[in-house]
Amino acid sequence: MHMADALLSPAVGATFWAASLGAIAYCSKKLKENPDDKLIPMMGVLGAFIFAAQMINFTIPGTGSSGHLGGGMILAIILGPYAAFIVMASVLTVQALFFADGGLLALGCNIWNLGIYPCFIAYPLIYKPLTKAGNTSKRIVVAALISGVVALQLGAFSVVIETMLSGRSELPFNTFVLLMQPVHLAIGLVEGFVTAGVINFVRAARPEILESVTSSRQLSPDVSIRKVFVGLLVVAVLTGGALSWFASANPDGLEWSIEKVFGRPELPEQETGIAHVLKNIQGKTAFLPDYNFKTGEKKAGGQESGKDEKTWPSAEPGTSVSGVLGSALVLGLIFLIGFGIRVVRKNKT
Amino acid sequence: MRFDNAYFNLGYLDTLSYRDTIIHRLDPRTKLMATLFFIVTVVSFPMYEVSGLLPFLLFPVLLFSLADIPVKFIMKKVLLVSTFAFFIGIFNPVFDRQAMYVFYGVTVSGGWVSFLSIMIKFFLTITSALLLIATTSFPGICRALQKFGIPDIFISQLLFLYRYIFVLAEEAMKVVRARDIRSFGKRGKEMTAFTGIVGTLFLRTVERAERIYQAMLSRGFSGALHTAKPYGFTGADAVFLTITVTVLYLLRVHDVVGAMGRLSISIF
Numbered sequence A: 001m002h003m004a005d006a007l008l009s010p011a012v013g014a015t016f017w018a019a020s021l022g023a024i025a026y027c028s029k030k031l032k033e034n035p036d037d038k039l040i041p042m043m044g045v046l047g048a049f050i051f052a053a054q055m056i057n058f059t060i061p062g063t064g065s066s067g068h069l070g071g072g073m074i075l076a077i078i079l080g081p082y083a084a085f086i087v088m089a090s091v092l093t094v095q096a097l098f099f100a101d102g103g104l105l106a107l108g109c110n111i112w113n114l115g116i117y118p119c120f121i122a123y124p125l126i127y128k129p130l131t132k133a134g135n136t137s138k139r140i141v142v143a144a145l146i147s148g149v150v151a152l153q154l155g156a157f158s159v160v161i162e163t164m165l166s167g168r169s170e171l172p173f174n175t176f177v178l179l180m181q182p183v184h185l186a187i188g189l190v191e192g193f194v195t196a197g198v199i200n201f202v203r204a205a206r207p208e209i210l211e212s213v214t215s216s217r218q219l220s221p222d223v224s225i226r227k228v229f230v231g232l233l234v235v236a237v238l239t240g241g242a243l244s245w246f247a248s249a250n251p252d253g254l255e256w257s258i259e260k261v262f263g264r265p266e267l268p269e270q271e272t273g274i275a276h277v278l279k280n281i282q283g284k285t286a287f288l289p290d291y292n293f294k295t296g297e298k299k300a301g302g303q304e305s306g307k308d309e310k311t312w313p314s315a316e317p318g319t320s321v322s323g324v325l326g327s328a329l330v331l332g333l334i335f336l337i338g339f340g341i342r343v344v345r346k347n348k349t
Numbered sequence B: 001m002r003f004d005n006a007y008f009n010l011g012y013l014d015t016l017s018y019r020d021t022i023i024h025r026l027d028p029r030t031k032l033m034a035t036l037f038f039i040v041t042v043v044s045f046p047m048y049e050v051s052g053l054l055p056f057l058l059f060p061v062l063l064f065s066l067a068d069i070p071v072k073f074i075m076k077k078v079l080l081v082s083t084f085a086f087f088i089g090i091f092n093p094v095f096d097r098q099a100m101y102v103f104y105g106v107t108v109s110g111g112w113v114s115f116l117s118i119m120i121k122f123f124l125t126i127t128s129a130l131l132l133i134a135t136t137s138f139p140g141i142c143r144a145l146q147k148f149g150i151p152d153i154f155i156s157q158l159l160f161l162y163r164y165i166f167v168l169a170e171e172a173m174k175v176v177r178a179r180d181i182r183s184f185g186k187r188g189k190e191m192t193a194f195t196g197i198v199g200t201l202f203l204r205t206v207e208r209a210e211r212i213y214q215a216m217l218s219r220g221f222s223g224a225l226h227t228a229k230p231y232g233f234t235g236a237d238a239v240f241l242t243i244t245v246t247v248l249y250l251l252r253v254h255d256v257v258g259a260m261g262r263l264s265i266s267i268f
Helices: A011-033 A040-056 A072-079 A080-096 A107-132 A139-166 A175-205 A209-215 A226-247 A259-262 A272-286 A298-306 A317-348 B002-014 B028-043 B052-068 B071-080 B084-089 B110-135 B138-147 B152-182 B189-219 B234-252 B255-265
Strands: B099-103 B106-109
Touching: A011 A107, A011 A139, A011 B152, A040 A072, A040 A080, A040 B110, A040 B152, A040 B189, A072 A107, A072 A139, A072 A175, A072 A209, A072 B255, A080 A107, A080 B002, A080 B110, A080 B138, A080 B152, A107 A139, A107 A272, A139 A175, A139 A226, A139 B110, A175 B189, A317 B052, A317 B255, B002 B110, B002 B152, B028 B052, B028 B110, B028 B138, B028 B234, B052 B110, B052 B234, B052 B255, B084 B110, B084 B255, B099 B110, B106 B110, B138 B152, B152 B189
Parallel strands: none
Antiparallel strands: B099 B106
16 A cells, blocks of 8 residues: 555655665665675566566455555565665655656655565565475465565554654544554455465476575675664664654644744744734634634644634635635636646647 | 556656656756655645645646646546545544534535645645656656765666566566456456466566676676766756745745735725
């Protein structure tokens, strides 16, 4: 499931962008440490392969609905975690640009949700230990199933966390979790089966591909799984710490300093004209009858709405009319500009 | 024929990006920065904002007309795009039923207002992302990312991926066509058939990668991709970026819709 721009706040989007860029930089560094020219075309073409494979759909047994491949696990098994993460990030970037899956701000979240978990959690902590003691095709199926499910559960849970931190949706946490996790349990199982199927197919046809690739491109021997895990834990704690710092520094729902820079209520104080108008509207909305601030867990939303009220036409008929009229005028004007440019352009050619 | 459509769309967007207009001629870095700034500004609006978002439509509309991009094609893509925002947003009216506005006797709850806000944001952010790629070639965007300090390995990965998407998509299309011709109804679309198809595709991919690698070696490949740089940051870029950032900032800070409304009321 792709996270979407519209559900994100700038703070959450930027934090995950930073985290994903950091992971890309780290993986690039790791790949540079033992350079292998052959890996570059291999990664590129495998990225295109995942892309093409995602476009082929198949029927999910028992449901009749169609599914498609995620691909993170297949890449991790074939290329090893570092290269797989870079490939996954590149596939998601191209999707964000050409199919607008999610959007550009959400790209950081999507790389995190669909790249980090298969490459740095499911593969090293589950798939690898399970297939260590001899590679039978049954073992591969079991390992792929478990790691597929774990990766997708973590990814889905991250979507919930990101949405919650952004405060744009009003879904209660529990409902959201109950909505996301079971759906992704099914998706994870399918992903696991398909991963196992493809890996076993390749193993039967050309086993040397898997062996040569896996032996040379594992996590380098000096990096133990524990180290990677501790590293990820540190990243998680830092991210969480940074986020909660934002939260405490600015109580209205994790709005970042951007919100402070742009925030309408603060700025107009200096600009006399607007401040005057805003204060007027504020005065009117203050004794607005049915308006209740939300309390409890939706505190953030409530406070934002408090801010908001000032810019939205209030229930007082005069301002409502001016709001709707203004909207219509602005929209009309924008379309007129666009249309005008088109006409001028056509006349020229 | 979902596959053929997806493939066609990819190719068409790529073709659009090689047009020659004022917008297309701008430096990719300029467009990338402007688009990112636009998205962050739009998303920074709080959850109950609707009227403040409307003036931001100016940015996509200007890009559509100045860059001569077919509106219908992009709109279709926006509609088809993953509907995640819609499915999550539609819960807002369910959970937030507090009345927010009364407008000529019709009560609008906070949930519908925040849902509308999410959908407008969705429309604006997705459209601007698609317009970025429709006005800037993908290699251009990669070069911009490289200049911004993204690691070289990731850049060459993106360039490689993009170059071979079309090749592999065509190969996958052949396989899918073969499957469709030989199968009837739902047969041939089982997971076992799928893994066979993907496995075959994978083997062909690996063989292709080996051939590509040999071809690259014989042409002197030494681990890094070099690209020509036909773009430069010119005066036009500076003007475009300054105007965009200033206007976006002003639209974010001032209540244009309210001002227009009050103005029109005072006139009539």
